[in-house]
Amino acid sequence: MSTPEDWTPEEQQVHDALHRAAERVQPGPDGLARIRRRTAVVPMWRRPVVLGLAGATALAAAVIVGGAIVLSNDDDDTPVATTTSTSPATSPNGTPTDTSPPTSPPAAETTPPAQTLTVPVYYVADAGDGLRLVREFHTVETSLPPVAAAINEMLTAPPADPDYTTLWEPGVEVLSADVADGAIVVDLSGPPAVGDDPDLATQQLVYTATAAAATAQLDGSLPVRIAVGGENPSEPVGRADPLEVRQLVQLNDPAEGATLPSPVTVSGEAAVNEANVLWELRRDGEVVDSGNTTAEECCTFSPFAFELDLEPGSYEIVVSESDESGGEGRPPMSDSRTFTVE
Amino acid sequence: MVQDRTGSEADDAVTDLYAAHYVRLVRLATLLQGNEAVAEEVVQDAFVALHRRWRRLREPAAAVAYLRTSVVHGCRSVQRRRGVAARHPEEPPGHAPSAEQVAVGGAAADAVVEALRGLPDRQREALVLRYYGGLSESEIASAMKISNGAVKSHASRGLAGLRDAMAEWS
Known part of the structure; x- marks a missing residue:
């Protein structure tokens, strides 16, 4: 590591020049006030949820599909084959679990046996256009039914991908998530603290709950009502338009940190112009290969996949939409995974 | 609560x-x-x-x-x-540097900043984090989410890229 003592005259000049240029920059006086305004917490359950409508309006003004705001049952949240190494109704030690007492949640009634579930869990990531929803599949050992298990995972487990984060602060648990009166009623243990984007935080929960419902052969098009301690369920909230709230390029495989043999199948979903998906393969931050592939359909979420023949080592794969605007619009969205070829 | x-x-x-x-x-x-x-x-x-x-x-x-x-x-x-x-x-x-600032080398600083602007993103980041941020190599690596080795190579290529511009005023 260089220190000022062993810098070359050239390095010293760069140092001096940068400091001189930097010192001319004088930030405005109201930065802290601006930050404060944005971090002030507005309780989510007291706010009308407007995102769905706003999304619909923006969609009409934009380009593409009309209307399709609710999730159909044959949704894209079906877990991908490679992540489901499940063996339902078998406990970790391989014996039926109905004889052993459960370790997990407080059981007022009979606790159902633990089982292995692969659940879709939505998080958020900033791919260059502000935060948007992203999804991982988590395999969990649980005695909760699938929708509650997915929400529990969202509330308690960090995302595997370091680029992802959650809008939900820890400390809140899911008490139940049941279908009642044409909605999925999610009952939380306490009022959630969700930071400065309560609408998107709500959608993180709504997407997770509805995706889990669809995966569990329930009706994934139902809206969600959020209650706290069983009281005052909110108005039903449906999924906002995915083109407005989801990251438009989403990798499913490889999973973050996976170790796998070559050839490596890279797959995901994208809603992109001309169905064109670009990819870059990196090692140590340097691009070693790149190319493009096509999603099955243009402009709406549809699957893409391609294969890479790789020598052993660590890689990062980055997939992105192409930048149609020539740099005029928002930056292209991307998703990335690091993985190891054995 | x-x-x-x-x-x-x-x-x-x-x-x-x-x-x-x-x-x-x-x-x-x-x-x-x-x-x-x-x-x-x-x-x-x-x-x-x-x-x-x-x-x-x-x-x-x-x-x-x-x-x-x-x-x-x-x-x-x-x-x-x-x-x-x-x-x-x-x-x-x-913008709008004072007369004193220009006198003590504003023009030279401008030349470097100008040349910096022409570099690829990663090279510019490595140089700014090192020579303005005063960060160690591993701090730079974590800020840029790349390896230490990649920091080294971006920085040295960045310096080489600045060399032409610097030659004009050094």
């Missing part, structure tokens, strides 16, 4: 970190992407994100590293996002 206490801890942390780091981060962001108003937005975004994540960061060192990474990432996004820049008039960093 739990979230209230965390909320006010996060508020206090933001206040302290703002006092200690805001100006430097805005200057860093200005060097990285060239526009002072955009730099302020990027740094404010970083503080807002930090506030949201406070529970998971907790200690000041992690928080500063998080702010730096966010700012580098934010500037990278902005580099590609002319939409935001269009809301603010184009201006070189340190």
